[in-house]
Amino acid sequence: MTYTIEGTTGPWEIVVGLEVHAQVISQSKLFSGAATDFGAAPNTQVSFVDAAMPGMLPVLNAECVAQAVRTGLGLNAQINLHSRFDRKNYFYADLPQGYQISQFEFPIVGKGQVDIELADGSLRTIGVTRLHLEQDAGKSLHDQDPQRSFIDLNRSGVALMEIVSEPDIRSPEEAGAYLRKLRTVLRYLGTCDGNMDEGSMRADVNVSVRKHGEDFRTRCEVKNVNSVRFVMLAIEAEAKRQVQIYEDGGSIVQETRLFDPARNHTRSMRSKEDAHDYRYFPDPDLLPLELDAHWVESLKASLPELPDAKRARFISQYGLPAYDAGVLVAEQATAAFFETVARGRDARLAANWITGDFFAALNRTGRSIETTPVPAEALGALLDLMADATINGRIAKDVFEIMVDTGEAPGAIVDRLGLRQVTDTGAIDAAVDAVLAANPDKLAEYRGGKEKLFGFFVGQVMKAMAGKGNPALVNEAIKRRLT
Amino acid sequence: MNLCNLTIAAAQKSLRARAFSARELTSAHIDAVTRLNPSLNAFITVTEGAALAQADAADAALAAGQAGPLAGIPLAIKDLFCTKGVRTTAASRILDNFVPPYESTVTEKLLADGAVFLGKTNLDEFAMGSSNMTSAFGPVVNPWRRRDDPGAVLVPGGSSGGSAAAVAAGMAMGATGTDTGGSIRQPAAFCGVAGIKPTYGRCSRWGVVAFASSLDHPGPFARTVEDCAILLGSMSGFDARDSTSVDRPVPDFATACRRGVRGLRIGVPREYRADGMPPAIEALWQQGLGWLRDAGAEIVDVSLPHTKYGLATYYIVAPAEASSNLARYDGVRFGHREPGHDLNDLYERTRAAGFGEEVKRRILIGTYVLSAGYYDAYYLRAQKIRTLILRDFTEAFAHVDALLTPTAPSAAFAQGEKMDDPVAMYLNDVFTVPANMAGVPAMSVPAGLDASGLPLGLQVIGRPFDEETVFAVSQLIEDAAGFRGLAGAAA
Numbered sequence: 001m002t003y004t005i006e007g008t009t010g011p012w013e014i015v016v017g018l019e020v021h022a023q024v025i026s027q028s029k030l031f032s033g034a035a036t037d038f039g040a041a042p043n044t045q046v047s048f049v050d051a052a053m054p055g056m057l058p059v060l061n062a063e064c065v066a067q068a069v070r071t072g073l074g075l076n077a078q079i080n081l082h083s084r085f086d087r088k089n090y091f092y093a094d095l096p097q098g099y100q101i102s103q104f105e106f107p108i109v110g111k112g113q114v115d116i117e118l119a120d121g122s123l124r125t126i127g128v129t130r131l132h133l134e135q136d137a138g139k140s141l142h143d144q145d146p147q148r149s150f151i152d153l154n155r156s157g158v159a160l161m162e163i164v165s166e167p168d169i170r171s172p173e174e175a176g177a178y179l180r181k182l183r184t185v186l187r188y189l190g191t192c193d194g195n196m197d198e199g200s201m202r203a204d205v206n207v208s209v210r211k212h213g214e215d216f217r218t219r220c221e222v223k224n225v226n227s228v229r230f231v232m233l234a235i236e237a238e239a240k241r242q243v244q245i246y247e248d249g250g251s252i253v254q255e256t257r258l259f260d261p262a263r264n265h266t267r268s269m270r271s272k273e274d275a276h277d278y279r280y281f282p283d284p285d286l287l288p289l290e291l292d293a294h295w296v297e298s299l300k301a302s303l304p305e306l307p308d309a310k311r312a313r314f315i316s317q318y319g320l321p322a323y324d325a326g327v328l329v330a331e332q333a334t335a336a337f338f339e340t341v342a343r344g345r346d347a348r349l350a351a352n353w354i355t356g357d358f359f360a361a362l363n364r365t366g367r368s369i370e371t372t373p374v375p376a377e378a379l380g381a382l383l384d385l386m387a388d389a390t391i392n393g394r395i396a397k398d399v400f401e402i403m404v405d406t407g408e409a410p411g412a413i414v415d416r417l418g419l420r421q422v423t424d425t426g427a428i429d430a431a432v433d434a435v436l437a438a439n440p441d442k443l444a445e446y447r448g449g450k451e452k453l454f455g456f457f458v459g460q461v462m463k464a465m466a467g468k469g470n471p472a473l474v475n476e477a478i479k480r481r482l483t
Numbered sequence: 484m485n486l487c488n489l490t491i492a493a494a495q496k497s498l499r500a501r502a503f504s505a506r507e508l509t510s511a512h513i514d515a516v517t518r519l520n521p522s523l524n525a526f527i528t529v530t531e532g533a534a535l536a537q538a539d540a541a542d543a544a545l546a547a548g549q550a551g552p553l554a555g556i557p558l559a560i561k562d563l564f565c566t567k568g569v570r571t572t573a574a575s576r577i578l579d580n581f582v583p584p585y586e587s588t589v590t591e592k593l594l595a596d597g598a599v600f601l602g603k604t605n606l607d608e609f610a611m612g613s614s615n616m617t618s619a620f621g622p623v624v625n626p627w628r629r630r631d632d633p634g635a636v637l638v639p640g641g642s643s644g645g646s647a648a649a650v651a652a653g654m655a656m657g658a659t660g661t662d663t664g665g666s667i668r669q670p671a672a673f674c675g676v677a678g679i680k681p682t683y684g685r686c687s688r689w690g691v692v693a694f695a696s697s698l699d700h701p702g703p704f705a706r707t708v709e710d711c712a713i714l715l716g717s718m719s720g721f722d723a724r725d726s727t728s729v730d731r732p733v734p735d736f737a738t739a740c741r742r743g744v745r746g747l748r749i750g751v752p753r754e755y756r757a758d759g760m761p762p763a764i765e766a767l768w769q770q771g772l773g774w775l776r777d778a779g780a781e782i783v784d785v786s787l788p789h790t791k792y793g794l795a796t797y798y799i800v801a802p803a804e805a806s807s808n809l810a811r812y813d814g815v816r817f818g819h820r821e822p823g824h825d826l827n828d829l830y831e832r833t834r835a836a837g838f839g840e841e842v843k844r845r846i847l848i849g850t851y852v853l854s855a856g857y858y859d860a861y862y863l864r865a866q867k868i869r870t871l872i873l874r875d876f877t878e879a880f881a882h883v884d885a886l887l888t889p890t891a892p893s894a895a896f897a898q899g900e901k902m903d904d905p906v907a908m909y910l911n912d913v914f915t916v917p918a919n920m921a922g923v924p925a926m927s928v929p930a931g932l933d934a935s936g937l938p939l940g941l942q943v944i945g946r947p948f949d950e951e952t953v954f955a956v957s958q959l960i961e962d963a964a965g966f967r968g969l970a971g972a973a974a
């Protein structure tokens with residue numbers, strides 16, 4: 001189903017390309033030894049190089065290069081054994097050098113791709129044009145003082161990967177799916193934590209609209225959008241704005257715009273005429289970057305299993321439905337949690353528990369898979385108690401909630417609260433007799449043909465047994481009495 | 484004994500023999516600075532107290548037998564090298580209050596070898612100039628005078644004019660300089676001292692205020708070739724903090740001075756025979772070739788066909804890099820700041836007040852040649868020519884071991900001359916710029932006097948990382964010339 005915007009002149013297609021800035025996970029910055037921890041006190045992670053003191057020189061951090069190569073490999077992209085660092089010159093208070101060291105002409109990673117799946121189950125491939133390494137700028141703080149601006153250089157010089165997509169995206173949904181998939185891959189690779197709210201992943205969104213079959217029209221770039229939802233909203237708002245202008249007889253001016261989530265619209269930041277002339281040229285302080293093919297191969301050999309491969313394996317190895325497999329591989333930790341629970345157990349039941357009660361409990365308690373109150377081993381033990389008929393499924397849900405609250409082991413909870421299910425047929429028969437005796441009118445109706453009351457009797461018996469009756473035996477006992 | 488006339492080599496021996504103390508040697512030089520600097524303006528900052536403390540430490544080390552090779556040797560440091568706790572200005576208003584919290588690699592190495600730093604020497608602002616007239620701290624005066632026009636105040640050359648003048652006048656035994664297009668060799672020639680620009684990558688640029696990163700070369704000045712070899716040995720070596728530093732062993736340069744030239748092939752690049760070259764310089768060049776031939780070297784004509792593009796190319800590449808390197812002087816984090824009503828205003832006022840005319844001119848040229856639409860025609864083309872210039876040298880060095888040329892197209896000129904025509908000023912570097920473009924080592928050695936009694940230098944250019952041959956050839960010329968320096972000329 002093609003996404004279009006309905007105008008008065010008919011449907012309009014949208015064309016979107018994304019430039020994602022992903023902060024590289026590394027101990028130190030791209031060209032200095034300063035630390036990169038998020039949230040440190042202002043200007044505490046700044047070397048003389050980061051502050052661009054006179055005579056200071058950049059030295060490339062090999063780990064950042066390895067991270068970029070891993071990312072390129074994870075995106076099935078071409079790794080360029082020869083690349084180069086260029087200076088992008090512009091003045092700003094939080095750009096100490098007066099230039100950003102980036103890769104303009106020869107990026108470290110060339111063409112690659114990201115496969116996405118949409119809600120209707122359809123698959124699309126979004127091309128990646130390139131990935132390059134560059135320095136982040138510092139941060140200007142304008143809200144600390146009525147007269148002055150403050151500058152925090154902690155982020156200055158931190159390594160970023162700029163990942164540029166082809167203009168292959170045709171709907172806000174595809175943009176969202178692309179970003180989520182990219183984030184998943186980066187997290188799997190351990191090359192970027194993908195935290196958009198901490199700014200470690202940001203997107204510039206290029207949007208244009210066109211009539212079906214046309215060439216690309218003029219695009220606008222919406223800068224620095226910092227959540228998946230805002231990217232989707234920004235695309236829609238910007239596309240609608242462009243359609244409106246075209247249909248009013250106007251034309252689109254290529255420019256840089258900002259998205260205002262509160263008003264759900266974009267506004268002009270600077271026009272093409274005001275665009276910076278960045279005066280790119282090769283950074284003379286750095287030699288061209290030459291990678292050894294064997295080193296790239298060794299990085300490739302040590303890549304983790306990536307989400308697409310893992311999902312396919314979950315479907316084939318565990319017999320999971322495609323949707324469940326997709327949910328479980330979205331985060332590496334979730335996938336690992338699942339595999340721990342599923343090992344030697346009913347994998348589909350494990351998947352149901354994780355995507356159902358377990359996720360619900362994480363949501364409710366505000367915990368994450370990393371800080372879960374119920375470790376995978378404990379959830380597995382709970383499944384074992386069901387599998388060997390120690391407890392029934394209904395009791396298991398109660399036990400699970402107690403596990404969430406107290407962190408106790410399921411066996412201990414069952415023992416402490418006496419939740420072991422009753423398989424003593426004498427006790428079950430006695431409970432059935434008591435329920436039937438207490439409900440002569442319902443019994444008469446049932447006998448008169450209202451067979452769905454069977455469930456009522458089961459419920460009453462289970463209630464009488466405090467939920468501990470073995471469901472199969474209870475069913476059997478009732479059936480026996482009623483026939 | 485005049486302690487300010489000694490060579491470093493001789494002083495090293497005398498200090499070890501306790502003929503005089505490091506404190507005596509340093510005090511003598513501080514006295515010379517006190518006496519001469521008011522008229523010569525070679526130093527921007529004099530660090531008398533620190534120098535005497537370093538001298539005392541050298542005496543203690545000498546007494547304990549633990550002295551480094553440069554223990555007690557008083558040196559002057561070009562004010563482009565960052566020195567920890569000592570103001571470093573680059574001769575610019577924009578850094579007039581800048582005190583680095585770090586020590587450049589080159590000066591750190593000299594200190595580690597026991598050297599004494601007398602202070603920071605004057606230079607053209609940000610090393611941009613060939614006359615030392617562009618310093619925000621006033622021009623340096625060349626200690627030499629024309630015999631026939633003693634009233635004329637001569638420039639020491641540039642940009643390392645303060646260092647060259649200090650060494651020539653006996654205010655320091657040696658000095659550091661930087662050479663981006665001739666800034667060691669041309670002032671060495673003008674002041675009658677020796678100076679070498681080593682191979683690019685030999686001396687770390689870490690902590691040296693950048694002018695044009697791909698062309699900047701730290702190097703030493705001294706009154707003799709051997710003293711330059713001694714200083715260069717201390718200043719050289721791999722530095723992981725400079726990505727363009729080269730990791731290879733540092734030879735014993737001082738020993739190489741005594742190798743002789745027998746059997747060497749010395750190239751004479753025909754393109755260096757510039758029209759209008761003063762006869763004295765042409766004659767000295769032929770004299771130098773004669774000395775080498777007499778000592779057993781073979782003289783070979785060679786061609787460096789792209790030499791004629793050297794200067795034009797240099798004045799694209801160097802300003803381009805400079806325009807970017809100097810962007811950090813914005814008044815935000817350090818250095819001079821002029822308040823403004825917003826950020827752009829602060830930048831404009833700070834840079835307008837902080838930079839001098841020549842620096843502004845080069846920033847403008849550099850910004851222009853890197854601009855969209857001009858990059859290919861200027862910067863990219865210049866880089867291609869640069870590759871061809873390097874190829875010229877590579878091909879020449881397939882046939883010869885070193886090249887001999889004049890260092891500069893004239894002797895020292897008077898203050899104020901050539902100031903109204905930047906291009907005439909730029910022509911000073913016509914013979915020195917190609918070696919920077921190619922990164923090959925080149926040395927200026929004083930070889931004689933012109934008719935006015937002013938010193939002239941010859942330039943010896945060598946293969947990459949073959950400073951040893953450059954020193955051997957230079958030493959031969961020094962010995963043959965019998966050049967006696969300023970003290971000798973005055974005597």
